[in-house]
Amino acid sequence: MEISYDVVVIGGGAAGLGGALALARARRSVLVIDAGEPRNAPAGHIHNYLGRAGTPPGELLAIGREEVTGYGGEIVTGTVTSADKVGDGEFRVTLADGRAVGARRLLVTTGLVDVLPPDIPGVAERWGRDVLHCPYCHGWELRDQPVGVLACSPLAVHQALMWGQWTDQVTLFLNDANEPTGEEYEQLAARGVAVIDGAVAGLEVRDDRLTGVRLRTGRVFPLAAVVVPPLFRARADFLATLGLATTEMEMAGHVIGTAVAADAMGATAVPGVWVAGNVADPKAQVIVAAGAGLTAAAALNADLIAEDTRLAVAGALSR
CATH class of the missing domain: 3.50.50.60 (FAD/NAD(P)-binding domain)
Incomplete structure (x- = not known):
């Protein structure tokens, strides 16, 4: 692994950038890995986003990227193929081009694919x-x-x-x-x-x-x-290496797609892995996805603070 970060955010849409922004402002080392395939790319404008109604999707992402990097966050283009646990509190994230980075925590915001x-x-x-x-x-x-x-x-x-x-x-x-x-x-x-x-x-x-x-x-x-009603399929196949699978989502007794199950704060069944946005909630619009990224980032940062405190206490006692 070339570099290790406090948090690697996988997916650079509204949820990923919203989470990365909060984490960077919390003075965490953050890397966003984005494949550059936003679900809403064909749409001309974003709606129901308070203060940003009518903004083209690409423009919103550009603004978000500038804000994240302005607080010290890093963003790279790439597709994640796997994520593995490699030790106590450490993950390895591998990209399609062979690059690999380490992370103490993962925030997965890869969204979904509309199956038509x-x-x-x-x-x-x-x-x-x-x-x-x-x-x-x-x-x-x-x-x-x-x-x-x-x-x-x-x-x-x-x-x-x-x-x-x-x-x-x-x-x-x-x-x-x-x-x-x-x-x-x-x-x-x-x-x-x-x-x-x-x-x-x-x-x-x-x-x-x-x-x-x-x-x-x-x-x-x-x-x-x-x-046309699509089937919403979560982009989460790479999480299989962590033993994290998607579950079916239903509406009125009918399957409408798949998602990664998580609690209200975005924590999954795998300790250290959070999800936010459409990968966890197919119904979330852009503003909801951004808010979910912030919510997950706050919970994730609290978890890191608890770990940092435990390590600090252990270090003090060993002296």
Whole structure:
């Protein structure tokens, strides 16, 4: 190991930078390792972030990086392939290029991957632009415009009803799957949500802008955006070397993804390892992820202070 730090933060998004900032200000030696693949990169702006509404995601990260390094934190680009316990209170973090660094504690903020339905052409290419899932992120910008919800999961009715808060032009495309119950049909009708049978063949795009959905019958429905429910998969495979696995996350009895289990402060089942942001909470928006990074950093720093105190007392007694 070339260098050892008090804390290595794995992941440089809002949660990682939020945690690193607090730790650097606490005068801890901190290294942030970031693969440079932010989940929200396709989005034009961040919303619901008090004081930063409308900020481009890349700009927020640049501001955060400058703040972290301004307090003495270090940031490197790289992908972590494994993390191992190498002694009492010490971890080794190995990167894909062979580099390795040591750490007394780990803060994992690697986020998640949106696993999209593979059978609809164009969905992945337009994800985060006009193929969306979160009305709190994009609803205001699409207010009063036609929005289509693709029934790719049992939660499609829930999504259609939610989007109805922002626009009264919501259409649910059943896509030959996930037939609503009688009660759900009543709810959709009461909220003015149109329901369309038939399989979706693809998206209509003109001048790099989504214009509608095309059924296999050839019928086209004009739309400003399409809503697709992804499966949220935590980026945490490298933690397997520590014996830390992901668990399934459910909503209304349906699996919506995976996450690393942790307590309210971000501590995992492995002593010395904390998590924050979407790797632990798939539902967390950017401002929540940043706050979770701060919360985990404070708990982590308290743990280090307790260890430093024990070592100081042991050293005093041995003299």
